[in-house]
Amino acid sequence: MFWKHKKERTINFDKTGKIPVIRSSICTGEQVAGFKDTTSGKFIEIMLIRNDGDLSEFLRLYGVREEDVRREW
Secondary structure, three states, rough: OOOOOOOOOOOOOOOOOOEEEEOOOOOOOEEEEEEEEEOOOOOEEOOOOOOOHHHHHHEEEEEEEEOOOOOOO
């Protein structure tokens, strides 16, 4: 009778000075999404990307647009 609606949740993450990056392995094709610090170059690994659904989940959770994501090998 009383259906609970799922609230769209986002994760609060301090993105100042960081850019969203997807790192791809040349050998295995494994992809990892995260944020790279622009000053130090340190990569913060967030989640493994196995398919398009995982990528869209990353974009939704962290409030990132797909155009802003860089790919690195």
